Amino acid sequence: MERATQELRVLELRRRGVTYEQIAAEMGISRRTVERRYQEALQRVGSDTAEQVRREAEDQIYTVRRYAYDLLDLPNLTVSERSNVLRLVLQCNRERVDLLGAKWPSHMIATLEIEANGLEVPGGARSAR
Template structure:
């Protein structure tokens, strides 16, 4: 029997992966493709290594979307008139944490003095708002 070409092997890998994602068992895939169960297992592992489950860009986009959703919710909370000072501080802390995560996501780092300045400014703003509310 002649050895399979790289294209034939890649085609088998993708076919095995497609069948597996449809929920077909390894034994059923082996029977359908005319190969052993162990060969199916090797084809699946190879296919996953070849294509990866998610690209780095897909993971980054998904993470960014999650951060954006949290920020949208946080900003809606900040618009509530009956939010206490402590609740505002916690929500603003969450906003700052999301900003840090977004910065990390893009591979940039904020200098620690900038983070401290932002936190101090947020605290001052909250205290001024609390004083004027009285």
């Protein structure tokens, strides 16, 4: 597949909320290549469109994350179901950080992974929703 075609496909899939990992698997390229193609596509389409795409993707991530937190409030979740929902929250947080091009502080990663495994965070600290 030609580079420009890859860029457009990656942009289209990201606009629909598909993760970098899913795109990489579908297209048979590495996650890092997907990230590069996405950034290249955003540069080609211009800053206004790129910002719109970023906002739409961030809105989708927030929607999924809010839904996941609502699920966590259900009293009848099994430990396994709760762990799955917490993993989804962690994935949403990672996707948002990737989208913003930021790096996670190591203490946040540790806290989120501990919470995702249903364990108590030392010192009673909790990450922000």
